[in-house]
């Protein structure tokens with residue numbers, strides 16, 4: 230009975246799914262108009278999707294969702310632009326889920342949709358949203374980002390129906406993973422499309438798109454526009470539908486975002502930031518800097534000074550797991566300050582951020598919009614503060630106004646500023662690592678300014694480096710070697726400024742490799758998404774193998790050691806001359822190593838080596854024998870001399886030795902027989918002095934000597 234019920238249930242569920250799919254397809258043919266849609270339930274969406282949306286408290290679609298979901302469900306290509314925080318993620322995730330559902334995609338069918346995001350954090354965030362709204366569906370999804378276990382991803386990738394990836398990592402899998410089959414892909418989504426399509430990811434995206442079928446559906450979303458015509462051609466978009474307006478400022482800046490800027494000298498920025506944090510202890514704040522090293526240093530020093538609120542830091546050189554942990558930590562907390570580089574500027578949706586502070590002037594208006602857009606999301610209030618130096622003010626404000634971004638200048642009450650300078654100096658005096666970190670931050674900021682494109686805004690020679698160093702707690706201004714070298718080479722500041730136009734900043738520990746092409750082409754690097762390609766070649770370390778190869782290539786004969794005698798003639802070592810002919814022949818040949826010949830050479834040389842060793846052993850034995858013979862001859866001579874002297878002396882008056890030594894005779898004989906074969910090098914007379922049992926002849930010779938002395 231139970232089994233029957235199960236079977237019965239299963240059959241109905243399949244039938245119900247089929248029926249729902251049929252109904253949805255019919256609805257697609259007569260899509261409701263945009264203004265008829267008040268809630269998600271008014272859209273032709275599957276029950277499972279609607280349930281997922283409802284669970285996540287998404288009831289009323291935002292404008293971009295209303296427009297683009299309906300268009301995308303019809304299978305059209307979409308280029309969607311809407312202000313930051315307006316809900317673009319759901320605008321593409323819902324059509325993706327529905328496409329899989331309507332086409333009855335199952336786990337065994339392979340990858341159907343790929344969503345590409347320029348940063349790992351954003352990919353992670355999209356993946357989390359997908360998990361929430363797609364929880365009632367049976368598809369599988371995978372997060373493919375750099376810094377994660379490549380092997381694990383590789384083994385699971387072909388079982389995923391939806392992949393959320395960063396471009397570099399996706400390309401790596403496409404190139405190296407035989408399990409990955411791109412021909413099944415029916416949908417491609419680029420989130421932050423303008424960033425994905427700019428020169429940093431250009432080649433990666435081109436290479437990725439090449440693998441995909443051309444009849445796929447493509448959805449592009451961003452808060453800022455792409456170079457549309459060129460990109461449409463690159464991505465093979467087919468009559469794309471443009472959604473979103475581009476000209477008015479209210480279309481790119483959230484309504485409830487209050488935008489301010491303040492002008493101050495570079496050396497006052499730290500004081501301002503410290504005071505700002507102290508005055509906003511109960512708020513959630515993101516502070517943007519232009520380089521990892523600045524973020525790292527400010528985070529370290531402010532942690533030491535304990536401002537009285539939680540501090541976090543997010544930058545690209547952190548380990549991926551740490552990055553995700555910090556992301557989650559900041560999402561969860563409400564009174565917290567996050568110091569970040571621009572990896573946090575695009576797409577990240579941190580709830581209820583009160584303030585965005587841009588400590589370093591953004592590269593351009595687009596970067597300004599994305600940074601500022603981390604607050605005032607989805608019709609919430611938020612404030613942004615841009616900090617400019619006097620030399621940056623005019624150029625940057627003009628650039629923003631050109632994009633219809635109107636921003637209010639404010640002045641900070643000097644009474645509200647508390648300088649942490651003395652505390653910072655004291656902390657640096659005690660901690661050399663912190664001091665080194667400050668020096669790195671100093672240099673990386675100078676580099677960032679030097680490499681910025683817009684020279685009307687950024688001019689490194691207008692900075693007061695000495696005062697800036699002091700504001701970081703550095704008594705001595707660090708040397709900026711690359712500037713010194715360039716000044717020496719070029720002669721004038723103006724020329725240097727022009728030269729730096731083609732490059733932008735990237736962190737580096739080494740002053741020598743600071744010039745890097747803006748935003749590396751990611752297919753060239755293995756799995757990272759924010760690495761840069763170096764232009765000048767580094768001084769290569771010359772390995773022994775490389776030196777040997779060079780010598781062979783240039784036909785340089787290696788040196789040979791020669792020994793000379795006192796007359797200046799070469800000493801020829803006969804043993805060393807023993808060599809087989811094969812190696813000589815082999816050495817004279819050009820070209821690489823032939824393993825087979827090399828083996829033969831080794832075995833031949835081995836024979837000669839053994840022969841050489843045998844001869845050496847023979848020589849040694851011969852020498853030992855000669856030495857022994859010489860020694861025995863000497864002993865014999867001394868014994869015969871003794872016996873001659875015995876004959877000359879009259880010993881008849883002495884007592885009979887046989888009687889005296891009779892008792893010991895046996896032992897003496899034994900002793901003699903043992904020592905008789907002894908080939909030790911000590912003369913027997915000397916040895917007798919040290920033994921208590923003397924031989925007969927020794928005892929007699931001693932007695933004779935004693936007698937001679939007494940006479």
Ligand SMILES: Nc1ncnc2c1ncn2[C@@H]1O[C@H](COP(=O)(O)OP(=O)(O)OP(=O)(O)O)[C@@H](O)[C@H]1O
Nearest residue numbers: 287289290291313314315316317318452576578607
């Ligand atoms: N229909 C909706 N109802 C309620 N909240 C929504 C709805 N759609 C999106 N949101 C919420 O709005 C916030 C912003 O959404 P999302 O991150 O998708 O914006 P975005 O347009 O992609 O922003 P960005 O341009 O910065 O990437 C999120 O917290 C999301 O949960």
